[in-house]
Amino acid sequence: MYYSEGKNSIYKDYMKTLIYWCILVKSIYKCSVCGCYTESPVHCGKQAKLILDGSKRLALSKLISFILRHNPSSIGLVMDREGWVKIEDLVYGIKNLWINKHLYSWVTREHIIALAQLDYKGRFEVKNGYIRARYGHSRNLQIEISYPTDNTSKILYHGTLRENLKNILSEGIKPMKRKYVHLSVNIEDAYEVAKRHGRDTVILIIDCNCLRKHNIPVYIASSRVRLVKYVPPTCIIGVKNNR
């Protein structure tokens, strides 16, 4: 036995996460008939062209999330008040000014558009040659995006580490360094978010009508993600253990 029980389970967890990502992050293809971007190697009955493999897609997605949510100045970009930057400026910055630019010499405008279009959580928005992150911005960037309000959801989920639980149940959920608290429409997404921070996770169940009663609007960031300024402890109506 090379591993103690504890180390062994950390290793297993790590492998599970790795396998999870390899399965989750699919390659992106372009259909040779209709021209759409797709995760399927065959489209319109024909073999589609591979434009971005899974590992490059994951690396580029993480990089543009970092730039558009937290640090546009790392590649010399200035966002407008709603978080938009020109796609061509983003490509130029990644290839010429990013600290690890040598890893991204292959990046084109098409990669960024395809990745944004197919992002399963709706992290990015593309319009008229511009791109922005839909949510997740650092508070210090002072981005103001006007989101539609969600008046119908009843329950939302928030994943966190068990070590935060005691604090959250007495003080509520705060956005910390971000602008908003992120809530998930489905429990699997909440679990996935929590897992990025550590292994001992819990899922909090949030009552949306309670938030509305406290005059805390629920905003729609994407089909799977909701944003609120704060969740008071009384609106947390359940805690689900993950193990």
Ligand SMILES: [Zn+2]
């Ligand atoms: Zn097609």
